Amino acid sequence: MLEELYQKIIQRDPSQPEFHQAVQEVLESLEVVLEKHPEYRSARIPERIVEPERVIMFRVPWVKDNGEIMVNRGFRIEMNSAIGPYKGGLRFHPSVNLGILKFLAFEQVFKNALTTIPMGGGKGGSDFDPKGKSDLEVMRFCQSFMSELFRHIGPNTDIPAGDIGVGGREIGFLFGQYKKLRNEWTGVLTGKGREYGGSRIRPEATGYGAVYFGEEMLKTRGDSYDGKICLVSGSGNVAQYATQKIAELGGKVVTLSDSSGCIYDEEGIDAEKLAFVMDLKNNRRGRISEYADKYPGAVYTAVDESLGYNPLWAYKADCAFPSATQNEINAKDAQTMVNNGVILVSEGANMPTVPEGVNIFIDNKILYGPGKAANAGGVATSGLEMAQNAIFSSWSRKEVDNKLHNIMISIHKQAYDAAEYYGSPGNYVLGANAAGFRKVADAMLAQGVV
16 A cells, blocks of 8 residues: 555656655555554555645745845645644755655654654745845845745744754844734744744754764664764754764764865864854855865865765765755765765764665664654754743753753654564664654544544
């Protein structure tokens, strides 16, 4: 039945390959779950869970500084609210389309279910590119975007957050417009600035969480980060704070990247070098190639699409943290990583490994933490921000970090235990999918056919 369902999805939405990929991975894990729980099959839970509860699409007109009128497309996918209000980020990037957002929303449902916080799954965004735009242009776009989105969201309905292209600046503009339109202050967006309801640790949370999850996987083999060489892709929030936490725990990060290329620093990216990257990316919005200009010992390699692989994953290392974007690790990359001695992959990005690569990791007994488990720290801390907003309180950095750490330990335990229960010890893909699915499916059974 699941293969039949998958083929039906492809026929119904033929131009959504990322969504097909995400669905296929989950459905493959569910065969063993449905054997043990036939009630899910008879209630058609798989058919219902792959269909969004609501898809919102709208135009976003805005004006450039030179007076030129632009029009972008806005989206919000409200995927599943069985265990709580929709929760998931907004992505502003030229690649954004319906299929990518459906894949992200679908993944978000299971990720949120694992966090122990009652949150449903959603995702949204626009094909708007904030790169190269002035602050005023970004503000005008965000205000136009929120002028439609505001009628579909709320603190008990749908709580967006940031994602690629949506950082503190964008969240501030979006929140300001929502507050003006609704004439109320409420925790409708997470990732806010500390001055107006944001949580400590929120910018760090996804990167920290991926490292904490990796730490738990290493513990199952009596190991730690001490002395480990680590590859990190990306150079945004996730990559920056993964690098910071790895160093705190005794590892050494030697790579970072952006859409133009990657850098390799054999000496390691220490606190001083990381501070340079943070200023470069967060303030000056420059390219990672400037790192090699600043530190001559580093090697910069420009992107070359003709290679058929990513040079970043070809360096020898012990651990890898893909933290850039979907499908950044192909099968050739995965095999190279295995050959070069990588023992752990903890995904900071959403679905950064192609299915063939995932199979290579699992077949070679790599400690592989899929994004829906390993990078759930971001949305978990968004949930903590929602809790603080609800009680008009602000917790200390240490308190939030401790809660985040404990949530990641819990997510690891759920995935680890489910993998054992369903007969695939150490398979965190099956474990995370099964544990997340069961929580959502049980809620859907309890609420009837809605």
